[in-house]
Amino acid sequence: xxxxxxxxxxxxxxxxxxxxxxxxxxxxxxxxxxxxxxxxxxxxxxxxxxxxxxxxxxxxxxxxxxxxxxxxxxxxxxxxxxxxxxxxxxxxxxxxxxxxxxxxxxxxxxxxxxxxxxxxxxxxxxxxxxxxxxxxxxxxxxxxxxxxxxxxxxxxxxxxxxxxxxxxxxxxxxxxxxxxxxxxxxxxxxxxxxxxxxxxxxxxxxxxxxxxxxxxxxxxxxxxxxxxxxxxxxxxxxxxxxxxxxxxxxxxxxxxxxxxxxxxxxxxxxxxxxxxxxxxxxxxxxxxxxxxxxxxxxxxxxxxxxxxxxxxxxxxxxxxxxxxxxxxxxxxxxxxxxxxxxxxxxxxxxxxxxxxxxxxxxxxxxxxxxxxxxxxxxxxxxxxxxxxxxxxxxxxxxxxxxxxxxxxxxxxxxxxxxxxxxxxxxxxxxxxxxxxxxxxxxxxxxxxxxxxxxxxxxxxxxxxxxxxxxxxxxxxxxxxxxxxxxxxxxxxxxxxxxxxxxxxxxxxxxxxxxxxxxxxxxxxxxxxxxxxxxxxxxxxxxxxxxxxxxxxxxxxxxxxxxxxxxxxxxxxxxxxxxxxxxxxxxxxxxxxxxxxxxxxxxxxxxxxxxxxxxxxxxxxxxxxxxxxxxxxxxxxxxxxxxxxxxxxxxxxxxxxxxxxxxxxxxxxxxxxxxxxxxxxxxxxxxxxxxxxxxxxxxxxxxxxxxxxxxxxxxxxxxxxxxxxxxxxxxxxxxxxxxxxxxxxxxxxxxxxxxxxxxxxxxxxxxxxxxxxxxxxxxxxxxxxxxxxxxxxxxxxxxxxxxxxxxxxxxxxxxxxxxxxxxx
Numbered sequence: 107x108x109x110x111x112x113x114x115x116x117x118x119x120x121x122x123x124x125x126x127x128x129x130x131x132x133x134x135x136x137x138x139x140x141x142x143x144x145x146x147x148x149x150x151x152x153x154x155x156x157x158x159x160x161x162x163x164x165x166x167x168x169x170x171x172x173x174x175x176x177x178x179x180x181x182x183x184x185x186x187x188x189x190x191x192x193x194x195x196x197x198x199x200x201x202x203x204x205x206x207x208x209x210x211x212x213x214x215x216x217x218x219x220x221x222x223x224x225x226x227x228x229x230x231x232x233x234x235x236x237x238x239x240x241x242x243x244x245x246x247x248x249x250x251x252x253x254x255x256x257x258x259x260x261x262x263x264x265x266x267x268x269x270x271x272x273x274x275x276x277x278x279x280x281x282x283x284x285x286x287x288x289x290x291x292x293x294x295x296x297x298x299x300x301x302x303x304x305x306x307x308x309x310x311x312x313x314x315x316x317x318x319x320x321x322x323x324x325x326x327x328x329x330x331x332x333x334x335x336x337x338x339x340x341x342x343x344x345x346x347x348x349x350x351x352x353x354x355x356x357x358x359x360x361x362x363x364x365x366x367x368x369x370x371x372x373x374x375x376x377x378x379x380x381x382x383x384x385x386x387x388x389x390x391x392x393x394x395x396x397x398x399x400x401x402x403x404x405x406x407x408x409x410x411x412x413x414x415x416x417x418x419x420x421x422x423x424x425x426x427x428x429x430x431x432x433x434x435x436x437x438x439x440x441x442x443x444x445x446x447x448x449x450x451x452x453x454x455x456x457x458x459x460x461x462x463x464x465x466x467x468x469x470x471x472x473x474x475x476x477x478x479x480x481x482x483x484x485x486x487x488x489x490x491x492x493x494x495x496x497x498x499x500x501x502x503x504x505x506x507x508x509x510x511x512x513x514x515x516x517x518x519x520x521x522x523x524x525x526x527x528x529x530x531x532x533x534x535x536x537x538x539x540x541x542x543x544x545x546x547x548x549x550x551x552x553x554x555x556x557x558x559x560x561x562x563x564x565x566x567x568x569x570x571x572x573x574x575x576x577x578x579x580x581x582x583x584x585x586x587x588x589x590x591x592x593x594x595x596x597x598x599x600x601x602x603x604x605x606x607x608x609x610x611x612x613x614x615x616x617x618x619x620x621x622x623x624x625x626x627x628x629x630x631x632x633x634x635x636x637x638x639x640x641x642x643x644x645x646x647x648x649x650x651x652x653x654x655x656x657x658x659x660x661x662x663x664x665x666x667x668x669x670x671x672x673x674x675x676x677x678x679x680x681x682x683x684x685x686x687x688x689x690x691x692x693x694x695x696x697x698x699x700x701x702x703x704x705x706x707x708x709x710x711x712x713x714x715x716x717x718x719x720x721x722x723x724x725x726x727x728x729x730x731x732x733x734x735x736x737x738x739x740x741x742x743x744x745x746x747x748x749x750x751x752x753x754x755x756x757x758x759x760x761x762x763x764x765x766x767x768x769x770x771x772x773x774x775x776x777x778x779x780x781x782x783x784x785x786x787x788x789x790x791x792x793x794x795x796x797x798x799x800x801x802x803x804x805x806x807x808x809x810x811x812x813x814x815x816x817x818x819x820x821x822x823x824x825x826x827x828x829x830x831x832x833x834x835x836x837x838x839x840x841x842x843x844x845x846x847x848x849x850x851x852x853x854x855x856x857x858x859x860x861x862x863x864x865x866x867x868x869x870x871x872x873x874x875x876x877x878x879x880x881x882x883x884x885x886x887x888x889x890x891x892x893x894x895x896x897x898x899x900x901x902x903x904x905x906x907x908x909x910x911x912x913x914x915x916x917x918x919x920x921x922x923x924x925x926x927x928x929x
Contacts, residue, residue, distance in 0.1 A: 514911020
């Protein structure tokens with residue numbers, strides 16, 4: 107790939123004209139007051155990231171702290187209004203009504219008035235609701251307690267007759283009579299007579315309430331209860347609560363005091379009930395009358411409150427956006443400084459090069475709108491720190507970029523792996539998942555998500571659905587590649603089909619499944635595309651597919667690792683780091699291809715020639731006995747000599763990676779800072795051309811031991827990683843085999859087994875089990891497993907060959923991002 111095209115596709119910061127997106131520079135911006143127009147115009151543009159020039163100051167020491175506090179207070183009031191609207195069951199308008207623009211000061215006054223009005227209405231409504239609840243409880247206590255009192259009076263008349271005949275004739279019995287019997291004796295009641303307390307309590311507390319009363323009075327009480335006919339709203343939680351009416355009969359002032367304290371502790375409300383029936387009826391009529399009046403008053407208050415909240419709801423979203431933007435503006439202003447004249451603001455930040463003209467135009471509009479006599483001063487400044495990283499993405503590429511950024515954000519102007527991940531990630535997934543029947547199922551799901559993209563994008567989804575919707579285009583490509591690999595494997599729910607013509611093989615025996623001889627006989631031209639369907643069911647099916655998929659996994663792995671090393675060359679060439687090219691790229695490409703590139707070559711030659719050579723034997727004895735004759739394992743002329751040369755190159759590549767670079771860096775540092783040569787003072791543009799790992803742009807003391815240890819770790823990691831990473835790509839073979847075998851088991855042992863019975867119920871059950879296993883195991887669990895393994899292959903085996911991932915994202919000040927964050 108040409109360097110210009112590569113930079114346009116794979117560099118962060120490429121635009122339509124092929125320019126770099128950032129320069130290592132700050133932009134100093136100056137504009138006369140009103141000062142808020144500077145971040146306001148750049149916030150509308152969303153292409154400038156400001157640098158905090160007041161990082162040494164606390165938030166309370168900054169210039170616009172009072173304005174930030176005002177906006178925070180208005181945000182609190184708006185959240186209060188929003189909560190009140192939600193509690194009332196109303197919906198705030200998603201499309202705010204048209205109204206003239208409101209100044210922030212006027213909005214602050216309006217919000218204060220609305221908050222005060224709502225607080226006052228809530229307080230009055232709460233008082234009325236408490237009064238209504240008390241009257242409602244009183245009504246239910248009157249209804250239930252009257253029944254208890256009437257039954258106790260009828261019981262008292264019967265007891266009085268018995269007492270006249272028996273009890274009062276015995277003088278000793280009077281001392282041991284019960285409290286109830288003492289109370290219902292004829293004659294006026296005294297201080298020791300029977301009394302009662304009536305009230306209402308939550309149903310969940312009745313049992314413990316009764317036990318506490320029994321213990322406190324030592325059993326000298328009578329407790330009657332009855333469930334209330336209506337539920338009562340709890341004023342604290344606003345939930346309907348079931349309650350129980352109770353009447354406690356007791357005797358004595360001490361018992362009364364204890365019972366009242368227990369009622370208070372359990373939250374029971376006590377209400378006086380007269381014994382006179384006439385007074386009871388009179389009080390009941392008064393309570394009912396007041397209840398009807400309160401109901402009308404409460405309904406009117408709720409209507410008035412809902413009307414007020416509805417009028418607020420029409421403008422709520424506009425007000426919230428306005429306050430959010432104003433607060434963001436003042437937060438940004440707090441990141442800027444005043445110049446020495448205290449008349450102009452000075453701001454520093456990062457900006458894409460292609461947006462320089464747009465930002466200048468926005469600042470000129472800000473100067474014109476503020477009627478300032480001082481024009482803007484916009485120039486490039488030198489910077490020692492690395493610029494942020496910015497990739498312009500769309501709905502299709504954003505998910506792939508997020509996969510890469512989850513590993514680490516690219517360093518400034520570093521090659522972007524997402525360009526290649528768009529293709530390699532779904533393809534490696536499909537190698538493990540290959541089945542064109544399952545791929546069609548995934549494709550249908552992806553198409554549904556894409557067809558409903560606009561509707562689902564405006565809804566609030568759950569965590570799982572949000573993740574699935576965000577990766578809808580990844581799912582689309584994974585399904586398409588799965589169909590492609592499934593056609594190569596010739597598997598449709600594990601069943602092969604003669605799609606591209608007849609088979610090139612036939613069985614040695616009558617049927618392949620009952621064959622006693624190993625292998626198939628080829629009698630015509632090869633099957634034109636993919637695996638021949640005749641391998642299915644033969645005795646040599648598993649050895650053949652294992653050999654095919656294992657060798658294919660090694661080829662794919664070596665190819666992708668070579669791609670990663672080649673990208674490291676483009677990085678080093680772009681940054682003009684000849685050290686990395688000579689002492690990192692060259693030995694790495696030699697070492698990897700001397701061993702595993704050679705293995706890949708042997709695999710291809712064996713496939714093309716049909717040789718029976720044992721590649722395991724060739725690779726093992728390449729190290730143990732490099733000078734021995736290969737015998738029947740020789741695939742081409744001169745193979746023994748080539749093996750010796752490649753082995754020597756692999757051995758030489760290890761010290762080549764380890765030793766030269768640290769000593770050369772030490773020499774360069776000595777010449778630069780010990781006067782042997784004069785170095786040019788570093789600038790922002792020149793610093794980018796210095797090799798990234800060679801103490802760039804920081805005049806620090808050179809620590810040779812640290813550099814050497816780092817290089818040694820890097821070299822050992824690459825040498826060992828070349829072996830482990832190649833072996834790691836065998837997961838492509840393992841998961842593909844597992845997916846194929848699972849699919850075969852479900853098809854043969856579930857569906858075909860159930861279909862062998864001449865019973866419709868057994869067939870339906872077998873079909874249901876097969877569908878469940880396919881959906882939840884093969885389409886969900888296997889999809890997730892293959893996805894994670896493909897993710898690991900890209901993060902560990904591919905990206906560690908060239909990708910540093912130690913940058914930070916470009917986060918411009920933008921009003922649009924404020925709305926997205928709020929959503």
